[in-house]
Amino acid sequence: MTKAKGSTMFPLSGLLLTVAQNLDFLKTPPTATIVVLVLSAGIGLVSGYINRRAVNLDDYKRMMIESQRVQKQVMAAMKSGNQRQIDKAQKRQQELATTQSKMTMDRLKSSLYTMIPILIIYSFIGGFFGNEIVAYFPFPAPYIPAEMSLPNWYFFSSIATSVVISRVLGLTFEIDPEESAVKEDGRS
Numbered sequence: 001m002t003k004a005k006g007s008t009m010f011p012l013s014g015l016l017l018t019v020a021q022n023l024d025f026l027k028t029p030p031t032a033t034i035v036v037l038v039l040s041a042g043i044g045l046v047s048g049y050i051n052r053r054a055v056n057l058d059d060y061k062r063m064m065i066e067s068q069r070v071q072k073q074v075m076a077a078m079k080s081g082n083q084r085q086i087d088k089a090q091k092r093q094q095e096l097a098t099t100q101s102k103m104t105m106d107r108l109k110s111s112l113y114t115m116i117p118i119l120i121i122y123s124f125i126g127g128f129f130g131n132e133i134v135a136y137f138p139f140p141a142p143y144i145p146a147e148m149s150l151p152n153w154y155f156f157s158s159i160a161t162s163v164v165i166s167r168v169l170g171l172t173f174e175i176d177p178e179e180s181a182v183k184e185d186g187r188s
Helices: 011-022 031-054 059-079 083-130 150-169 177-186
Strands: none
Touching: 031 083, 031 150, 059 083, 083 150
């Protein structure tokens, strides 16, 4: 006794199959290219937002500036040969390393929490697109296929969108030399 596709054994699969057939136009470029780009941006935005909420980035930036300052102190103390200054600077450096390790673990935990839903979403997306070509690379390049399936295009899309999203959400920052010098002088 065999059951037909979408039979009563899995009534939801028949509905999903019908919806998927009505959305076949989404599987071909340029629509597929844009859909995957938007999906990767949406997933990146949610993931970035969760990362933003998981770690106090102002504290993280202050800690990075302090770490840079203490590193300079350790180097200066080693050049001077003053063992007391070396020990004091190295002790502060170890304290900062512990704090930095805790903040890094918080970021990794939030990444883990977002990774599971992303994998589930990606499996649905992968099931929908299958091995269809979703994008074409505009010019010949070494190691980059001219016709891209979902994994290739999603990879490029997520890299491109994550850079922009990280900047917009303030997940990346640059430490100005002036800002570091102000903290070093104690004029903060």
